[in-house]
Amino acid sequence: MDIESHEVFIDDKEIILTALEFKLLNQLVERRGRVQTRDQLLSDVWGYSSDITTRTVDTHIKRLREKLGSMGKYVQTIRGVGYKFSRTPE
Numbered sequence: 001m002d003i004e005s006h007e008v009f010i011d012d013k014e015i016i017l018t019a020l021e022f023k024l025l026n027q028l029v030e031r032r033g034r035v036q037t038r039d040q041l042l043s044d045v046w047g048y049s050s051d052i053t054t055r056t057v058d059t060h061i062k063r064l065r066e067k068l069g070s071m072g073k074y075v076q077t078i079r080g081v082g083y084k085f086s087r088t089p090e
Contacts, residue, residue: 028085
């Protein structure tokens with residue numbers, strides 16, 4: 001993941017992400033190993049207040065996993081809490 005050039009590569013293949021997907025992935029990777037609640041992600045990535053209840057995080061996580069292919073397994077769901085980028089695959 002290259003923050004400066006806004007690029008993500010897996011096995012030398014560029015993964016095309018939207019700006020929002022890139023920001024979401026960056027947030028998870030920066031806090032690798034730590035669980036991020038949906039409210040935290042809504043606030044930090046989308047800039048929404050935690051008063052808003054939405055499944056947009058779930059939808060974007062699903063799309064992000066699909067784009068990451070086999071590496072998507074590192075984005076783990078923590079039931080009832082949120083998501084984390086794991087050091088080891090699920």
